[in-house]
Structures are given as C-alpha cells and as structure tokens.
Amino acid sequence: MSGSFPDPFGGRHKGTGGGFPGPGLWDALDQLREGFEQRFSNVGGGGRMARGDVRAAVLALLAEQPMHGYQIIHEIEERSGGSWKPSPGSVYPTLQMLADEGLITATESGGKKTYTITEAGQAEVDASEGKPAPWASSGSGSQDSRTGALPKAGMKLAQAAAAVGRSGSSDQVRQAVEVLDEARRRLYSILAED
Template sequence: MSGSLFGDGFPGRGRATGDSWPMPHIMEAMEQLRGMFDQKVGGSTRMQRGDVRAAVLALLLERPMHGYQIIAEIGERSGGSWKPSPGSVYPTLQMLTDEGLLKAEESGGRKTYSLTDEGRFVAEADAEKPAPWENSSTRDSGRASGLAKAGIDLAQAAAQVGRTGSAEQVKEAVDVLEEARRKLYSILAQD
C-alpha cells in the first residue's frame, strides 16, 4: 500500500507543517483500516442451521428465554462474532416447539420459551459437546474483532491528533504509528 500509513511510512512527511497537512492522509489511513476490518469482521459469522438449533437448546437448558434474549446471549457468548438473525432464530424456535422439545408461554406480548422434558433430555445429551458459539471459526473471528476494534481505535486517535495536535504532537504521533507498524510486522516475522 504505497503512500499509506501501512506502506512506506506516513504520506506527506517532510512537508511544511502548517494548517492541517496530515489530516487528509490520516483520514485516508483510517478509512483503509476500517475497510480492511469491515470486510470480515463487520458482519456476523455465518453459522449453519443446526448450530442455531444447538445454541437454542443449550441456552434454554440454563433458563427460559424469549427470542431476543437468545439472539443477544449468543452474540455475547461469541464475543460479538456471531449474532444470528431473527429470521433464523424464530423459525428454529417454532420448529423445536412443533417437535415437542419446547413450550412457549406468552406474557406481556412476548413468548418465553422453555424446554419440555423431552427437550431437556435432548439438550442434556448434547451438553458434553462444545456450544456452537465456542467453535474454532467463531473464536477466530472473535480474535479478529478485537484486532479490528484496536485498529479502528488507533486510527481514530491518530485522526484526533491530526485535527487538534500541534505540529510537534503530529510529528510525535507519526513516529509512534511508524513504530507500531514495524512492531506488527515483527510479530508476523516470528515463528
């Protein structure tokens, strides 16, 4: 990425430091960072239909919940890397109810789902298996999410220095960013 924060250094180095010369370059670098991470991390991890079923049974083994609680709980337990859509959770809840594994009680305009005796038997039989939100692809995506957040936070901090910092502060920030880039590449160079 020549001419960017990630390539041959910070663009515009050596220019006179009047006004806000680095600002367009900092914003460009920030957008590059955001774009790199949004490609994979911005969306949720696509899981298979059986994963939603297993997740619902595992969660309802702990306590009764309504659909939104199930979606939120899966998102939380996966570190934000998997948040099933209502279009996958609610049909699964209906299917499990039709199979006799769940029962629904309506209260306050919401259906709260709980396991039937047969549903508890099925859920307990699968309890020894890792929960779907614990599978390796979800964990890997969760790690990438942490990296993405840190990268975006760094880019936002750099942009703030570019907007409000003095020429000396901007130069110091550029040095810090270049050092961070070198350290990141050295991580990849390790075996």
C-alpha cells in the same frame, strides 16, 4: 498534485497541507476497518453459523432457563466472547421451528414471548451431551487466532486513528502517526523473532 497523496485503497485524497494527512487518510482508515469487518465477519466473528448450530445453541440455553429471543441472542454473543451474534432473522425462525417440533413452548407476557424447553427438547439436549457448546466452535475459543483477536484489534486501532484524524489537533495527529509507525515496526519485529 501538491497536497494530494496516493490512496492505498485505489483513489486519491487531498491533504490538508503542512505535511499532515488530510481527511482522505481517515476515510481510508474507515474503509480499512470496514474491510476487516467484512472479511472477518463470516469467519469466527459475528458471521453466519450453520442452522444446526443456532438450533443447538437455542436448545442449550433454554435447557438452563426460560428466555425470550433477545436474551438468547445476547447470551450467545456473550458466551462466544463477541465472536458470534446470531441475527434475529436466524433465531426467531429457529424458535418457531423448535416450537412446531414440540421441543420448546412459548408463553406471552407483557408483549414478550418467553421460551421454555419441553421434556422432548431436554432429551435432545441430553443426547448431545459431551459435545462442545455451539458458541465454543464459533471462534470464541480461538481469540488468539487469525480470525479472533488480531483482526478485532486491527479494527479498533483503525477506529482510534480515524477518530484522532477527524478530531485531533495537528500536534495530536503527528503524535498518532508516530505511535502507528512504532506499532508497525514492532509488529514486523514479532515476525522476525525466532
């Protein structure tokens, strides 16, 4: 059993000896990152929004200017601070539905469809005036919440630690472990504050 250590995720990984974590630890950190992504991807970040939210977001953006589908996806992601990126599988059917309802029109140029809001679409946008923008309710306004910045920061930390583990020298790995230990202590001290 020398050279192995228990995996907090249920398995066992071989160590590299010399007291430094082996590649299994970095695999575990990758699993942790993936777990964060799965757990928080549907809560305030990158996850599914209700069909009406996609519809409202598309109409709101097209009320500002004509756009093609990719621009709409990118603009929603940008305005939500990265917390909501609708999939093409939700945006393009919504665009087709809105066109069928006469709320937008599509013109094709250079192989891309550009969508423009109609008077009927603008009337629907005007009727929802005063309501928060759909991307504002997707979690972007709560970047300090449990479903915003903290999980994303944890994912980024796990990615950085995994990168050091895969590519760093023994000394760099030791330094990274010290940094992570200090970060853990400081996080617990935040909870201990009054």
